[in-house]
Amino acid sequence: DGQLKTGRDLLVATLLGAEEWGLSTVPLMTMGCIMMRKCHKNTCPVGIATQDEELRAKFAGHEDDVVNFFFLIAEDLRGHMAAMGYTSVDELVGRSDLLIPDAEVLGSRDKLHGIDLSKILTPSASIRPGAAVRNVTVQDHSLELALDKTLIEAAKPAIERGEKVTYAGAVSNVNRTVGCMLSHEVTKKYAADGLPDGTIDIKLEGSAGQSLGAFMCKGITIEVTGDANDYVGKGLSGGHIVVKPPASATFNAHESIVIGNVALYGATAGKAFFRGVAAERFCVRNSGARAVVEGVGDHGCEYMTGGYAVILGPTGRNFAAGMSGGIAYVYDPHGAFPNNCNRGEVDLYEIEDAEDSEIVLGLIGEHQARTGSTVAAEILADWSKAKSKFVKVYPRDYKKVMEAKKAKEANEREEAELKAQKIDDAFAKLKSMSSVADKELSSNIVVSRPTQLDSPSKVRGFVEYEREALGYRDATERLKDWKEVHRHDPADAIKPLLSTQSARCMDCGTPFCHQTNTGCPLGNKIPEWNELVHQGRWRDALDRLHETNNFPEFTGRVCPAPCEGSCTLGIIENPVTIKSIECTIVDRGFDEGWIVPKPPVKRTGKKVAVIGSGPAGLAAADQLNKAGHLVTVYERADRAGGLMMYGVPNMKADKMEIVQRRVDLLAAEGIVFVTNAHIGAEGHPSIHDIRDESDAVVLACGATKPRDLPVEGRDLEGVHFAMEFLHANTKSLLDSNLSDGNYIDAEGKSVVVIGGGDTGTDCIGTSLRHGCKSVVNFELMTKPPDGRAPGNEWPQWPRIFRVDYGHEEATVRDGKDPRTYEVLTKEFIPKADGSGKIAGVKTVGVRWVKDEATGRMNFEEVEGSEKVWEADLVLLAMGFLGPEQTLVEKLGLDVDQRSNFKAEFGEFETSVPGVFAAGDCRRGQSLVVWAISEGRGAAAKVDAYLMGDDASLGALDASEAA
Numbered sequence: 001d002g003q004l005k006t007g008r009d010l011l012v013a014t015l016l017g018a019e020e021w022g023l024s025t026v027p028l029m030t031m032g033c034i035m036m037r038k039c040h041k042n043t044c045p046v047g048i049a050t051q052d053e054e055l056r057a058k059f060a061g062h063e064d065d066v067v068n069f070f071f072l073i074a075e076d077l078r079g080h081m082a083a084m085g086y087t088s089v090d091e092l093v094g095r096s097d098l099l100i101p102d103a104e105v106l107g108s109r110d111k112l113h114g115i116d117l118s119k120i121l122t123p124s125a126s127i128r129p130g131a132a133v134r135n136v137t138v139q140d141h142s143l144e145l146a147l148d149k150t151l152i153e154a155a156k157p158a159i160e161r162g163e164k165v166t167y168a169g170a171v172s173n174v175n176r177t178v179g180c181m182l183s184h185e186v187t188k189k190y191a192a193d194g195l196p197d198g199t200i201d202i203k204l205e206g207s208a209g210q211s212l213g214a215f216m217c218k219g220i221t222i223e224v225t226g227d228a229n230d231y232v233g234k235g236l237s238g239g240h241i242v243v244k245p246p247a248s249a250t251f252n253a254h255e256s257i258v259i260g261n262v263a264l265y266g267a268t269a270g271k272a273f274f275r276g277v278a279a280e281r282f283c284v285r286n287s288g289a290r291a292v293v294e295g296v297g298d299h300g301c302e303y304m305t306g307g308y309a310v311i312l313g314p315t316g317r318n319f320a321a322g323m324s325g326g327i328a329y330v331y332d333p334h335g336a337f338p339n340n341c342n343r344g345e346v347d348l349y350e351i352e353d354a355e356d357s358e359i360v361l362g363l364i365g366e367h368q369a370r371t372g373s374t375v376a377a378e379i380l381a382d383w384s385k386a387k388s389k390f391v392k393v394y395p396r397d398y399k400k401v402m403e404a405k406k407a408k409e410a411n412e413r414e415e416a417e418l419k420a421q422k423i424d425d426a427f428a429k430l431k432s433m434s435s436v437a438d439k440e441l442s443s444n445i446v447v448s449r450p451t452q453l454d455s456p457s458k459v460r461g462f463v464e465y466e467r468e469a470l471g472y473r474d475a476t477e478r479l480k481d482w483k484e485v486h487r488h489d490p491a492d493a494i495k496p497l498l499s500t501q502s503a504r505c506m507d508c509g510t511p512f513c514h515q516t517n518t519g520c521p522l523g524n525k526i527p528e529w530n531e532l533v534h535q536g537r538w539r540d541a542l543d544r545l546h547e548t549n550n551f552p553e554f555t556g557r558v559c560p561a562p563c564e565g566s567c568t569l570g571i572i573e574n575p576v577t578i579k580s581i582e583c584t585i586v587d588r589g590f591d592e593g594w595i596v597p598k599p600p601v602k603r604t605g606k607k608v609a610v611i612g613s614g615p616a617g618l619a620a621a622d623q624l625n626k627a628g629h630l631v632t633v634y635e636r637a638d639r640a641g642g643l644m645m646y647g648v649p650n651m652k653a654d655k656m657e658i659v660q661r662r663v664d665l666l667a668a669e670g671i672v673f674v675t676n677a678h679i680g681a682e683g684h685p686s687i688h689d690i691r692d693e694s695d696a697v698v699l700a701c702g703a704t705k706p707r708d709l710p711v712e713g714r715d716l717e718g719v720h721f722a723m724e725f726l727h728a729n730t731k732s733l734l735d736s737n738l739s740d741g742n743y744i745d746a747e748g749k750s751v752v753v754i755g756g757g758d759t760g761t762d763c764i765g766t767s768l769r770h771g772c773k774s775v776v777n778f779e780l781m782t783k784p785p786d787g788r789a790p791g792n793e794w795p796q797w798p799r800i801f802r803v804d805y806g807h808e809e810a811t812v813r814d815g816k817d818p819r820t821y822e823v824l825t826k827e828f829i830p831k832a833d834g835s836g837k838i839a840g841v842k843t844v845g846v847r848w849v850k851d852e853a854t855g856r857m858n859f860e861e862v863e864g865s866e867k868v869w870e871a872d873l874v875l876l877a878m879g880f881l882g883p884e885q886t887l888v889e890k891l892g893l894d895v896d897q898r899s900n901f902k903a904e905f906g907e908f909e910t911s912v913p914g915v916f917a918a919g920d921c922r923r924g925q926s927l928v929v930w931a932i933s934e935g936r937g938a939a940a941k942v943d944a945y946l947m948g949d950d951a952s953l954g955a956l957d958a959s960e961a962a
Contacts, residue, residue, distance in 0.1 A: 007076025017094045017124075019134050023073075030069045031061030034568055037509020040303045040322035041345075043460060045506060045572050051287060051305055051325070054463060058572045094133030096121045147171065148181035151202060158200045158219075159185055168203045173229055176209040179239065183217040194238050195219025205246070208232075210260075213241045216270065223370070227276075230260035236267035236289050244275040244371040254294040254313055254375045261297075264289050267307065275371035280316065283309045286326060292367040294375050301328050301393070310363050312375050320346045320393050328393035329360050331379065337391050347399070349392040356392060397459040452497040458534055461503030467574035468497060470584070472805055475812040479768055482650045482733055485805045486557065491538075491588050498533055498584060501577045504569065505530035512566040513578065514548075518795040519566040521933040522548045522555075526563055526578055533581055542589040545582065550619045550932055551662060553590075554644055556583025557653045559929050560758070566795035590661070597668035604628040606946045609694040611679050611687075611887070614642025615928045616919025617700030618662070619935025620942070621671050624698075627943045627952045631671045632694075634685065636678035639663075639734070642702060643928070646727040649762050651769075651805075655734055680886040687890050696914050696942045699887060699901060700935060703880040703920035709754060713828030718838035720744060722759045722877035729766055746770035749872035752841050753777045753818075754825055760877040764806035764818055767873075775810055775818050776869060778841075780859070782848055783821040822846050824861065829868065841869045883921035891915060900924050908938040909945070916942055 004010060005026045013021060029035070032046040039049035047059030077089075086092055099121050106112045124133055143149070150169070157163040171178060179202070186194060199219040208228040216222070218238030228243050245253050258276025265281075267289035277295035284299070287306040295313030302318070305325035312331045320328065321342040329351065330337050338348060351357055361383060368376035379386040451468035470487045472478065478485050507527045513519040514526050525544050532541035545552050556579055567575030589595045606629045610617045613635040621631045639645050641659040653659060667673055678684045691697055706721045708714070725744045732743040746767040753763045756779045767775050784801045792799050803817070810818040822845055829840040845865030848857050882899040894902040894911035901910055901917040908916045918938035919931040940953040 007073050007078070007080055010073065010077050011080045011092070012099065014089060014092050015095050015099050016120075017096070017133065019089075019093055027066050027069060030065045032059065032571075034508075034512075034571065035510040036506065036568065038506065040324065041459065042305055042324040043463070043506065045462065045568060052460075052463070090134060094124060097123045097126075143181075146181060147175040147178050151179070151182045152185050155182060155185075155200045158195060159189060162195065162199065164199055164201070166201045166203070169205075171204040171206040171208045171224060171226070173207050173209040177211040177214045178204070178208055179212070179216045179220060179222050180214045183215055183220060183237070183239065186219060187217050190217075190219075193218070197221070197240065208243075212243075213239055213272075216241070218269070227257070228259045230262055230279075231265060232259045232263040232274075233267055233270070233272050233289065233291075234262070234265045236264060236270040236272065238269040240270060241272040242370050243273075244373075247372070253373070259293075263293075264291055271366070273367045273370050275367075275373045277313065283307070283326075283328075290363060292363050292376075294373065301326070304328070308359060308363065310360060310367075312364070312367075312373075312379065315340050318342050320395075323393070323395050325395055325398045327398075329356070330391045330393060331386070331389055332391050333389045341393065345397075346393050346395050349394055351387055351390045351392055357387065360387075360390065397457065400457065400460075450500065452500045454496050454499075456496075456500040456503040456534075458503040458505075458507075458531075461500070462506050462569050462573075462576075465500050465504050467504065467577055468501065469577045470494065470497075470580040472808070475805075475809045478651065478805075479809055479813065482769065484557070484654050485651050485765075486583070488587065491584070491591070494584065495536075498581055499536070502530040502534040502581055505534075505576045506568060507531060508568045512568055512795040513563040513576075515566070515795075516933075518562070520563040521927070521930045522936075523933075524548050524563065524582070526576075529585060530576065530578075530581060533585065538585065538588055538592075539594055541585050542594055545585050550622045550936070551615065552582050552586040553658050553662065554615060554653065555929050555932070556580075556586060557658070558644070558648050558758070559927060562797055562927070562929070565797045568795075570798070571794050595665070597665055599669045600626060600628045602628050603630065604947065606630065606695045607632070607693065608696045608698065608942060608946075609634065609690045610698045610700060611690075612642055612700035612702055612919070612921070613640040613645075613663075613673065614647075614700060614702050614919060615644060615931035616702075616921075616935040616938075617642060617698065618666065619932040620698045620700060620918055620939040621935075622666060622669075623936050623939035623953055624942060625666070625669055625671050627939070627947075629943070629946065633671060633673050634677040634679050634690070635673065635675045636681075636684075638675055638731070640673045640675060642700075643931075646730050647723060649726055649766055650730060650733055651765060652762065655730065680890050687887060691914070695946055696916065698935075698938055698942060699910070699915065699917045699921055700919045700931075700938075701883050701887065701921045703882050703900070703925045705881045705884055705899075706876065707878040707881050709825060709876055709878065711825060711827055713830060713838065716828050716830050716838040717836050718872060719828055719874045720876070722753075722755070722763050722875045725875050726759075726762055726766060744873070746772040746775075746873055748773050750870045751775040751873045751875065752869060752871040753875045753877055754841075755779075755877035755879065756781075756819070757877065757879070758804075759879075761804040761806035763875045763877055764810055767875075768806070768809050768813060772873075774814065774870075777819045778823040778825060778843065779819055779821045780824060780846070781821065783819075822848070822859075824859070826866075828871075828874065838871055838874060841871045841874060843867050843869065880920070880925045882924060898924055905934075906937065908934070908941045914945070916945075 003025065004013065004021055004023050010021050031048065033048050034046060036044060038044060042050050042052055044050040044055060047056045050056060101117050106115060124131060151167060154167040155165050158165040194217040196219055198221055202222045204222065205225045207226050208224050210229045211231040211234050212224065212228045213222050213233050213236060215235040215237055216239030221240040223242040225244060225246050233241050243258055245258060253276045256276050257279055259274050259278050261279040262281045262284055263278050264272060264283045264286045266285045269288045272289060272291040274293040278293045280297035280299055281302055282293060282296040282300045283291060283304050284302045286304045290308045292310040296311055296315050298316030298318055299321060300315050300319045301309055301323050303322040307326045309328040311328065315330060315337060317340050319341045323345050341348065351360060364376050364379055367373055368380060449464060449466040451466050456465060472485045473487055505527055511527050514523050516523060525548060529541040529544045532544060549555060561579040563578045564575045569575050608624050608629050608631050610621045610631060610633045613633050617633060621633050625631045633640065637646055640663045644653060644659045645655060663673065679690065680687050706723060728743040732738050732740055747770045749772050751767045751772045753760050753775065756777065760777055764775055764777060784799055786801050788798050788800060807817055807819065823843045824846050825841055825843055827842040828838055829842055831837045831839040845862040846859040847862055848859050851858055883901060888895055891912050896902045900923065901921050903910045903917040903922050908918055910917050916938045918934040920926055922934065923930065943953040944951040
């Protein structure tokens with residue numbers, strides 16, 4: 001359809017001369033197509049390009065959506081026309097003089113330079129004045145002269161009364177789609193049932209035109225003595241077609257082309273017998289017809305999904321490419337066929353069982369009887385010997401489906417026999433309860449899909465297997481320690497699980513999981529390393545993972561996994577367990593000793609200072625060090641790691657085994673870390689001195705300015721920012737295992753956490769481990785729905801109700817989820833003893849209402865909903881407002897409206913030359929994957945700034961950014 005998608009596209013096509021438009025891609029997408037590009041595999045997850053009944057049941061499209069789209073695109077076109085001053089499409093057809101080449105576009109790329117569009121845009125009216133530029137006459141298809149008119153008249157007794165009819169006549173290549181109009185008349189009366197086979201028998205002599213027997217229904221047989229052009233049997237729907245050379249022919253039929261290209265395209269039922277060779281793409285997309293031919297050209301049985309094809313002669317190359325169903329039997333007396341077969345989807349077998357013999361022998365016998373084939377006669381004369389020369393081409397996944405179907409049918413027969421015999425023994429009772437029992441006999445049993453197998457299949461893995469993540473350790477046990485909450489089972493123990501879970505990845509043609517604006521900002525090659533894990537190639541999977549992600553052990557633990565939220569499988573069911581697989585890949589890499597220091601072979605002599613050692617700073621430092629620059633990282637805390645060291649608790653990412661391990665690895669590769677260096681603060685290194693000593697500076701300071709809650713009583717003792725609480729706890733844990741007492745202790749206290757998200761959950765989990773008396777979590781927003789709400793469609797991040805580790809732990813310990821929604825804090829209440837300590841929190845309930853004028857949601861307080869909550873410790877986890885402004889003042893940096901360091905995404909350079917910004921200090925509070933992505937992008941720009949044409953780091957493609 002030329003990618004016509006908008007009203008402007010239609011306008012341009014019209015100005016170039018189009019009078020009609022054919023749209024395909026976008027209308028298909030309005031019905032649910034997600035461009036998986038797996039149409040040939042019969043695994044379309046949205047039920048469009050598939051004949052799998054289970055997948056077709058997932059189709060949710062509606063014709064009204066297509067109608068609405070066409071209304072919208074028509075309105076869009078009318079808007080463009082009105083802007084140009086035109087009221088009808090007819091006035092614009094062929095008006096290429098109204099198209100003006102965009103000089104900026106033509107000058108933007110070298111390969112477009114010198115292109116001259118003037119000839120294409122010259123109006124035809126200027127060359128031939130008065131010549132019509134649009135259709136001004138009615139096209140005459142001369143249907144009254146079609147051969148089918150004669151056939152319909154001759155077949156009236158059959159159509160009206162079901163009587164047998166025979167017609168004989170001539171055919172030539174001007175007679176196209178012979179039998180199609182006749183089938184229409186039969187179908188109008190008899191619908192899909194058609195007529196009994198052989199009711200209408202048509203015998204023609206000559207050379208048939210294109211599409212002989214197209215869409216021909218059951219009950220019609222066309223026999224052509226001569227030959228036929230392309231598309232014989234296109235869409236054949238139950239009829240029979242025979243094409244054979246005349247008896248007087250002096251050539252060898254089995255060596256001569258008797259029909260053209262693309263025979264039986266999309267056929268669903270019926271039979272076809274061709275005495276002679278078919279040209280290319282025989283049986284392409286055949287999904288139900290049975291055919292016999294004496295040789296085929298290239299690409300035979302391409303994308304075939306059903307039916308049978310018997311080839312009694314040689315084949316061209318690429319046979320069975322994309323073949324996902326049906327069976328082909330190829331007579332191969334010289335053993336040449338395997339070299340011509342594309343085995344990407346199929347396996348080759350001999351004819352062994354009686355069922356295969358019966359099918360092949362029956363079709364060959366019918367072929368010989370209908371065409372007089374000498375090849376068929378020779379094979380039938382010595383079938384026992386000829387049988388061994390046949391090769392059965394069997395799609396491997398189709399084979400699994402057929403075997404499962406046979407097993408089910410056998411089980412049903414056995415159940416029926418048991419039921420008929422009224423056997424009431426223990427075995428019958430046990431069998432009736434099995435997962436393969438008849439649904440009517442065991443309708444109360446829910447058969448679940450497996451989550452782990454030793455040898456899972458990938459082609460239909462997303463259909464056959466259920467999601468299972470590695471998950472967390474038991475909540476009761478993990479509350480007793482500060483170890484990671486995630487399970488870390490031995491690699492051998494979880495091999496079946498990960499092999500099966502990776503088999504659920506559909507290897508999408510258009511993967512949304514690693515697209516920057518919907519999924520992973522790093523562009524992680526998720527389908528690729530999922531496939532490698534499925535194959536057991538763990539080292540290769542690690543290499544593929546490290547191509548785009550410097551620290552997968554960080555993202556595999558603390559990232560909320562937007563990749564899973566945009567996973568294509570999430571449209572129809574639970575998404576792939578991407579995060580678990582990612583984490584296991586890198587953990588195994590460390591366990592196996594595959595991840596070792598790799599200092600750069602060559603140094604450039606350029607010095608770069610990185611301010612901040614969070615994920616953005618570490619990623620920038622790692623990339624710049626790989627490029628050979630001398631990198632020094634400054635961190636104001638006593639340990640490097642930034643957010644990963646002190647912002648995330650130990651039970652989410654172990655500080656020594658995960659964070660410090662990576663810092664040590666980077667140090668071994670040549671990066672210098674300077675801790676306790678609060679750049680810009682009094683008594684600490686000067687930013688100006690650092691600039692003077694460095695060739696470039698990267699600011700990766702994070703967004704560390706917390707959002708406050710300025711209500712009465714805010715200054716009471718016991719009210720803290722969440723990061724004060726989490727930072728102090730982790731530092732004390734690392735310094736002394738909490739024995740030094742240098743942390744905010746929640747033991748025995750009533751804890752109130754205000755604000756949700758990961759930070760709120762971390763406060764809950766930490767308080768529980770301290771042994772708090774109680775914990776409650778206030779959320780201002782409405783409780784999210786269990787599933788996606790209208791307006792939150794895939795592939796957006798699903799804004800749904802989730803239970804994180806802290807919520808689960810509180811529920812296990814206290815018997816209820818700690819969260820309370822639609823609560824507004826009004827006041828912090830002091831203790832009555834005048835100590836200045838907090839005693840409670842006063843709140844009011846709110847409801848969210850839509851402002852009809854602006855369309856925005858605002859909250860209003862609910863009268864009579866005031867409440868006072870007991871509180872000894874209040875933790876404010878309401879997010880961050882941006883970076884601290886010390887460096888802004890020292891360097892004179894420009895900032896944006898949110899006080900972030902101003903630097904265009906994709907360029908990362910601030911208003912101060914040679915100073916770059918990345919991560920939360922530039923974009924605001926965000927995810928660890930975004931921080932790493934920005935660090936990598938900034939490093940590429942720094943490298944280009946320092947080295948020019950000799951830069952070695954690939955620049956981030958800003959066109960893919962959100």
